[in-house]
Amino acid sequence: MYPQPNNTPNEQDSVKEVNALIGNERFLVQQFIPLDLIDQKKYDIRIYVQKDHQGQWTVSGGFSRVVGSADSYITNQATEIKSIHDMLKENNMLSTNQLDKMEKISIQAAQAIEYKLGHLGEMAVDFGLDHQGNPWIIEVNGRTQKKFVKRVNDSELTRTIYLKPIEYARFLARSPRKK
Template structure:
């Protein structure tokens, strides 16, 4: 298999050529090659518009066309599926219904529709006095909206421009007084089938709710037994795997051909898993921080295997 890294600007459809970077015996060099047999998109993009002409020429062999997912669109697909019961109730941000949601839920998260890495995520909690605590990253409130204040007006100056979603907050389990999530990396293999490559747990700093700013990261298969018996832990891993593969299949039907995604879960106080987020361009640098991680090579290898599988299709 020959690999070439290129950008949309390097495609010459008239000559049916691409200009890119390839690896040679002396390192990396520029080269002009025929159109690729398959394309693995590594850009972080909301649209596949730029590469549609190439796709028309090589066929449906261009995967992960859209990697910056719209959280509201993804939620609507989950909400219409059997995964609904594992997905926190979510609405597009609407200041007029926010007080009612806080009254009912007590805890919710505001997230940018096109957010990433936990940026601009706000935690809103209504306490017994009726005051609303607004936090960013840490559990300690950054702003307090008193009972008599207008929460919509307060947030207008905080949120700025852009759409947000309102996601019901789930009271989740903790490890050593720290919140954590479970991230499953789901990838297609050389047969074109979805598989779970890894399960890791990102642990937030104590007093913080955002595991993207992580204190530690563990192999999830080693962490889960700390909460459950061997039998229950094995059963939970099986459930997480099945949910993640179903989520990948569902998102692919909506967005188009995919080769990898990651699915983030939390466990509530009863141990039930909840899908918190689905990512179209999984961060792989986080896996370098796990000393015992056994799949370091596989997480990079599987997308190439899938690209090879696509290249062999006629």
Template sequence: MAIGKMIKHREMLKHPVLRRYLPETHWLTPVSHLQMLRSYSSIFVKPNHGCGGAGIIRVERKRNGYEVRFGQKRKYVSSDSVYSAIRSHQKPSQQYLVQRGLRLAKYRGSIFDIRVYMQKPYSKWVISGMLARVAAPNRYVTNYHKGGHGESLNKVLSHLFRNNRRKVNHTLNEMANLSSIIAETLNKRHSGIRELGIDFGIEKSGRLWIIEANTRPGHKLFNQLPDKKMLFIIKKNKRLIQTLH
């Protein structure tokens, strides 16, 4: 069940709790990207129906202009040429949105975000797994298909918060609580959803952001964890969902 990123973003935006965790996001237009670049030092341009990190473009403000980055390709342009540089990497058939860039925390020199895997095998949503997705060196997306790898979330958060257990637990609880609200909020409008991959970004300060919620999440990264407990639960719940629904 593929639902566009903007629809999900707007549905979450209506919720008073979720609103303050959502980075500013608009449809990409010649005007919107410039307004965003005036407010933030970087922006991400994403296909509305993209998955696996495909088609994501990053624009970053530099001293003498802007760096437009698509995969491993980089182009340095003036503000007048940013839009045409973005357009050169787009698929004409796709709609795109522009989102505020986040200064994600790093783990061993690479940025990371967090994937919470939620499932609804029966009548209630459950968290089947949580992990950190660590980007490949010098990459700006963390997806498996772009070289990202899975790490134990406990280990990565302990590293970020210098073994401050209270901070680690607070962050885990905050994400679990937000994930439940996201699942219920989206499920109200889309009753057929039974799985969600919720991606959180976390800044060095510990500030949490909701990057997006995926209705067709992959679970390959859970394969990479030494402990296969979460992978087992995900697969078991997948079987239940297929059998019962």
């Protein structure tokens, strides 16, 4: 078991922390992303992609996780959950153009991962925006943690996220089986 890294305020300190943790072992480590800030806090955007009643990948919605500490780079330990609608109103790099890009990339990621891994029905793609507004995939999740959606307080989003897998299951049940 590895010790927990400290939160660090910059890239160089983060690299030193990671090197101290891994020593001579080989790991794949994601490139450092200088994340955009909202109220001096880092955030990410989670996009839900799910198959619909016709078996097609679609974007069901998403939300943003805001980190409580300005020094933290771990966005999945958020202290605040915000709707995409609210984030678009904030003073940050998120725009409808960036959101459109992230949604298209999310569909492409779902299709590519399903091609490699086999049949899937839903996933969540986490993005960070850098200081220039460029979207970066942080990770893709097969376990989508729908519990966060309820914290957004958007009944339509919650309904869609929970209902779409049932609609897809109905599609599968009605589809002729391949032999």
